[in-house]
Every structure is written in structure tokens, then in C-alpha cells.
Amino acid sequence: MDAPRPLPPRDEMVAAMLACDAAYEGVFITAVRTTGIYCRPTCTARKPLPRNVDFYPTCAEAAAAGFRPCLRCRPLEAVDAPPAWIAPLLEAVEREPHRAWTQADVRDLGLAPERVRAWFRQHRGSSFSAHVRARRLGLALDRLREGAGLDDVAADTGYASLSGFRDAFRRRYGVPPGRAATPHRAVHRVLATPLGPMLALAEPRGLVLLEFTDRPALPRELHALEARHGYVASEGGHPHLDHVERELAAYFAGELDAFTCPLHAPGTPFDRAVWDALRAVPHGGTTTYGELAGRIGRPTAARAVAAANGRNRLAIVIPCHRVIGRDGQLVGYGGGLPRKARLLALERSVRDRRDDAPSRQLALC
Incomplete structure (x- = not known):
């Protein structure tokens, strides 16, 4: 059996909890005795009084002590991992990145467009449609670097006009697609x-x-x-x-x-x-x-x-x-x-x- 993981000094953990310091993710778990709930160091709920908080190395040890997970910060889930409900949409976009996705397509997957829109704004900093456009333009950059013709790439990427493709490409990458051999796509x-x-x-x-x-x-x-x-x-x-x-x-x-x-x-x-x-x-x-x-x-x-x-x-x-x-x-x-x-x-x-x-x-x- 592994030795218990050492924790930082209590004063350091209290300061990190109060500051919601993301550098302590995975380092400790806070457990509030007055509520019976355990949280991440970065939980945005109202901060408890430090005297009411115990610290544990892992969620399992906090649970073994009788605490239950917070419903706001969800300490049992990986930080920034896409939730299970949106996974079918992300997988569908990867399968068909050139598709012009509509709200009806999103509903056909059993998802509410409003919920999808809110999730992308919060976690990706853009709309779902912007995410799809960026994905398509990234694939277009790859094809242009491989020597494909501009007209073919624009059509295959789903743009109705070459001028629309040029404008979208320039906005995304800062150069016209005719100079796309210069940048490397990561x-x-x-x-x-x-x-x-x-x-x-x-x-x-x-x-x-x-x-x-x-x-x-x-x-x-x-x-x-x-x-x-x-x-x-x-x-x-x-x-x-x-x-x-x-x-x-x-x-x-x-x-x-x-x-x-x-x-x-x-x-x-x-x-x-x-x-x-x-x-x-x-x-x-x-x-x-x-x-x-x-x-x-x-x-x-x-x-x-x-x-x-x-x-x-x-x-x-x-x-x-x-x-x-x-x-x-x-x-x-x-x-x-x-x-x-x-x-x-x-x-x-x-x-x-x-x-x-x-x-x-x-x-x-």
C-alpha cells in the first residue's frame, strides 16, 4: 500500500483555499465540518471559516471520513473535462468536421442548442458555430500546405464562395490563404x-x-x-x-x-x-x-x-x-x-x- 501523501502546511492550504488558487488542484481537498461537504481548492462557493475546515490529500480519504462531494465544483470530475452530455456532439463534429451544423442537428442528438451555446461560451470562449468554423479552417490549412488548389479547398470546406473562404481564413490566421504555406498548423x-x-x-x-x-x-x-x-x-x-x-x-x-x-x-x-x-x-x-x-x-x-x-x-x-x-x-x-x-x-x-x-x-x- 502506498504511503499517505504529505500535505502542505495548513496555513498554506488555507491561503490557497481563500484565493481559489488553481495551482493546488490535485494537491489537497477541503472538507467543511459544518456542512459535511468536500470541495476542490478552487471551489467558488462561499468560503467557510478556516476553523471549520479539514484538509485531505484525496477525495477518497475525504469520503472515508464521512464527507460528500460538492455539487458546485464536482471534485470527483476532472477539471475542464467535457461533461458526458456533450460528448456525442463533440464526437459527431470530429467525424464530420466539414458539415454545416445547424440547431436542428444539435436537437437531433438530444441536446438543447441553448445549453450547448452556454457551455461553449463558458469553456471554449466562443460559440459552437465558431468552434466548427475553426475546425474546418484548420483542416483547410493542412490541405493548402499539402498543395491542394484553393478552389477545391474552399468548396470541400463548405464555403459557398471563394471570397467568403478568403475572408474567413484571413480573419482566423492573419494571412490570405494564398500564403498558407508559410505558417505551421499546430x-x-x-x-x-x-x-x-x-x-x-x-x-x-x-x-x-x-x-x-x-x-x-x-x-x-x-x-x-x-x-x-x-x-x-x-x-x-x-x-x-x-x-x-x-x-x-x-x-x-x-x-x-x-x-x-x-x-x-x-x-x-x-x-x-x-x-x-x-x-x-x-x-x-x-x-x-x-x-x-x-x-x-x-x-x-x-x-x-x-x-x-x-x-x-x-x-x-x-x-x-x-x-x-x-x-x-x-x-x-x-x-x-x-x-x-x-x-x-x-x-x-x-x-x-x-x-x-x-x-x-x-x-x-
């Missing part, structure tokens, strides 16, 4: 994890970005991918996104200690050398900036290594969370130190369980 998806939602971007060469959506540097990273590396992003399906989604689920379940999803990480030769060295740090292990500098043959470049570490856009799969201070203390992490501590604790528990397995087998012999 497909994005929000992935639900126990530590909060992560934004993933992929292109044919591999996964380009994987970051917690509340990371302060995320807008800057997205801008750099667009301005320096020529990427335009649109929502949609991609095998690399499916791959990393499966591997993240296995990782958090303690069933995977090495990611195999293809990666494409644009950066300087020095950056890539640091990232390669990070990937060589074993699951369940840690390193320091000085040790990384030595591994790449630049023993005096610890500060430059730290800067390259901070430029890593592929959280978890390029494990910058495994870097600690020379004194063994946790040092900065873009996703927040609570998440870093949780990731290291997860990996240590998997390592310890794996290391204990041979001794248990010997004991049974």
Missing part, C-alpha cells in the same frame, strides 16, 4: 489531469507544447511559437494529442515512467542540450542545475541551464520538475511549487513500489 486540445487542465499543441513532427493552463508564462510561450516559429493553432484531433493524453493518464495512475510520444521542441542548440539532459533524469530521481551543466559539458553554466529549464514548453514529458536546489529544497517551477511537490511525490512512490517488488517476491519464496 492542433491544440485541453487535457484534464488530476493537477488541473493542461494545454497541449501538436504538429506532424511531434508534441510542441504541454503546459498547465494557469501558468503565467503560457501566453508568452504561445506568442513565441507564433512569432518566432510560424505556428498557428486551431482545435482538433491529432494522433500525438491522443498519444500524450493516454500516457498522461497512465503516468498519473502510477503505471508509466517513460513517455514515448514524439516531441518537437523548437529552441537553440543549448536549449535542446539542456532538455535532452532533463529527459535523461530517471523517473523518481532529481538533479540540480549544476549537475545538468556538468552533464552537457558546461560546468560553469548553471545559470544559463536554469534559464533554458524555464524555457521548456513540454511540462512533465521533459521533466523540469525534477530539478531541485543544491540544498535539496524545491526551486521555482512554472506550474507552481505545490504541483512540483505532488509530481515528485508521485514518482517517488512509483519508484519505491517498483524497488520493493523484488524483496516482496523473495519474501514469498
